[in-house]
Amino acid sequence: MTTLDTGLLVDDDELYLRTLQRSLARRGLETRTATTIAEALRIADDMRPSFALLDLKLGSDDSGLTLIKPLRALRADMRILLVTGYASVATAVDAIKRGADDYLPKPATADMIMRALGLEKAEAVTIESTMIPLHRLEWEHIQQALHETGGNVSAAARLLNMHRRSLQRKLAKRPGPERGPEPD
Structure with missing residues (x-):
């Protein structure tokens, strides 16, 4: 297993979280899930994950962007990936400026996440499967x-x-x- 073996998945869609968590577990990654910012911070403080996957829109008022700075403060080497169904250049730039390592469009599959974490080679990518x-x-x-x-x-x-x-x-x-x- 690599050094990126524990992760935090943050999304307000619980079904998506459970499905993604199972897919990542089959690839050897242990993850915990959170649906709110407060819950995510509590779990991150407890487990100090090596990576975090954050949804841009959390509920009607919250944003995964607000988690980047406190997560980075908990662990400077944490890989932070932002995912969103509202993909735009502006939010991608904002996420990277705030300290995210990568930005993925939703629905982000386990394979896409593994590639973004550097745990799978990009040669297996097929453009058709990742295009919205x-x-x-x-x-x-x-x-x-x-x-x-x-x-x-x-x-x-x-x-x-x-x-x-x-x-x-x-x-x-x-x-x-x-x-x-x-x-x-």
């Missing part, structure tokens, strides 16, 4: 704008630099099963 469909990215970007504006469609349209009616049309075309998974 464009309509999904667009939908998540719109949802992020709506969240940031408190659900105000006019304000979200201004934030997205688009006409309000165009945004309303896109919202009416919510992705269905035939076009890929529904956004969370």
